[in-house]
Amino acid sequence: MLRKLLSHAAIYGLAAQVPRLAGVLALPIITRYLTTTDYGVAGVVAAYVSALGILQSLGLSVVMVNSFARYPTRYRWVWRQLHGFTLLWSVVYGLVLGAVLYWAIPDNAAGNRWLIVALYALPAMFFNGVGLFGGLYFQMQQRPLPIALNSFVAGALVVALNIYTIAHLRLGYMGWFYSNFAGGALSFLIYGYMMYRHEQMWPILRFKWHRIRQSLHVSLPVVPHHFSFFLLDTSDRLVLDALRVPVSRIGLYNIASSFGQYFSAASSAIVQAAGPLYMRLYAASADREAALQARQLTFSLQVLYLAGTSLLGLWMREIFTLLIKNEELQAAYPLAIIILMGYNYKPMYLAVINQLVYREKSKALWKISTVAGASNVALNFIFVPLFGMEAAAFTTFAALMYMGYAGYLLKEYRQIRQVDYLPWLWLPVNVVALLGVYFLADVDMMVKLSISAVLIMAVLFYLYKKKNID
Structure with missing residues (x-):
């Protein structure tokens, strides 16, 4: 059992960790051009994004996991309806996220306020939902290679852009924001191609409301639970x-x-x-x-x-x-x-x-x-x-x-x-x-x-x- 877990973790992890390792190794390059203020601005913005992040999925991953385990022959129909609902909800969520960020961005970054809002609100509205859906689908299928491929390619782009924008263009904290936006867009393209072209897991936008209500009845109690990860990991800032x-x-x-x-x-x-x-x-x-x-x-x-x-x-x-x-x-x-x-x-x-x-x-x-x-x-x-x-x-x-x-x-x-x-x-x-x-x-x-x-x-x-x- 442990061997199987570690073998799958190696596939998930090696591809994902190569860019992360490269990111850590890039620290000696980029920290020469960063200040504690840069880290402070990035930390505060990331904290607000994390605080609202759980609202994007509304805890529906719990319903998806349970339906996969309990209904192996018809879970795809359940997932496609939930995916359609979350895509529509993401538009509302992105508007809320943008409004909160506009208010919360520190004065040190006031000159870039609207740009920062766009770099985070637009991916929330159009990119993130597909990534959440695709990642969970391949995880439950115990097919780690698609997840590893996405992590490696998108992560490598983020690291390369971090070095370019921070060390070469000297953009400070904005370098992180530009890089994360580009990585999110690439991840959206990869998962979108895999899920829609290969797996035919198209969202059902004319979903059945009684299915959504039943699902939210199970998932919404999980939202405070998932919100706790923000309270533990990033609320300190x-x-x-x-x-x-x-x-x-x-x-x-x-x-x-x-x-x-x-x-x-x-x-x-x-x-x-x-x-x-x-x-x-x-x-x-x-x-x-x-x-x-x-x-x-x-x-x-x-x-x-x-x-x-x-x-x-x-x-x-x-x-x-x-x-x-x-x-x-x-x-x-x-x-x-x-x-x-x-x-x-x-x-x-x-x-x-x-x-x-x-x-x-x-x-x-x-x-x-x-x-x-x-x-x-x-x-x-x-x-x-x-x-x-x-x-x-x-x-x-x-x-x-x-x-x-x-x-x-x-x-x-x-x-x-x-x-x-x-x-x-x-x-x-x-x-x-x-x-x-x-x-x-x-x-x-x-x-x-x-x-x-x-x-x-x-x-x-x-x-x-x-x-x-x-």
Whole structure:
């Protein structure tokens, strides 16, 4: 089972991560021409786009996933109707996004206000819906190659344009905005050709309203759950902005949090590959062996996540020195360690959330995600004025840990639980890993090499012992 997941993740990931790796390697080139203000403007705009992003799909991906699993012979008809509805809704959503951005863009970028609005609102209206539809379709089909191709081609274009617009044309934060627009347009063309020409998955615009109402009844309770990812990943920048933290300081926090998001994006290949496997195992709910396989899959993923984040966190100071050619930005590496280690929540979160979704207990999701996100925002408003911007990193870590483990305490989960996932053991391990990496980040390089070697050997031994898991 783990081998299959990792093989699919490799296909999802390798093509997608080559452009991302190129983007990381481009940092020494572009950071010479960027300031903390550039990072601050980009961070605030991205935060508002993320805040509204969940409204584009209205949570309907949950309905699509469930219909795929439950109705293998007629899911295409359901998907095409939902696709038609979301395309029409995207026009309304794009207008709302443009209005919010016009109001929210920082004064530092006031001269480019209308241009920024257009670069984000137009893709939301005409591009993004096709990408969401196509990506989910190929994911559930367990056909990672089309997703990988799109990620590679569009990602490579974005990286190349980032270098050209920032390092050559010296456009600052506008370089990111132009590049993202171009990447979104290319992704639209690729997925549009695949879905409409090859798969014949044309949208049904004359959809049945009773189908849409039934679908929204299931999907809308998921919207607060998905909104929580914004509250956890990017709301910090909006809180800092609301607290009148200077844009340059927000930029410093933005560069730190970006490394956690790099890891999250890189590991998204595992999440994409894991979804269908979890659903297949949960569909065999009468088989206890399938439940044990799902648990072992989760444990193996947790080990891989802990090892990956710990190694990156241990060497974060050196990574910043190598990649960030700006001494002011380099000072953010301790914050990057804290935020990065928070993303170890994901494997345990996936295990519980996939079970709740499959059992159609989506109304319980807000108790995990919405509470985690709202707590993160509330704690930021309390502690940032008292302890400064650094407090936002610690509150994010705490909220992510809640996200990963709170679901195991829910009554709705305990009613469907088949095996014990040992959350009381894994949570302390996550906290100890953060403390260990944070305090070892400044030790001698030879000590780091020794620790890294021991950690890698331990993980390889664990995977070797579990290699016969199917």
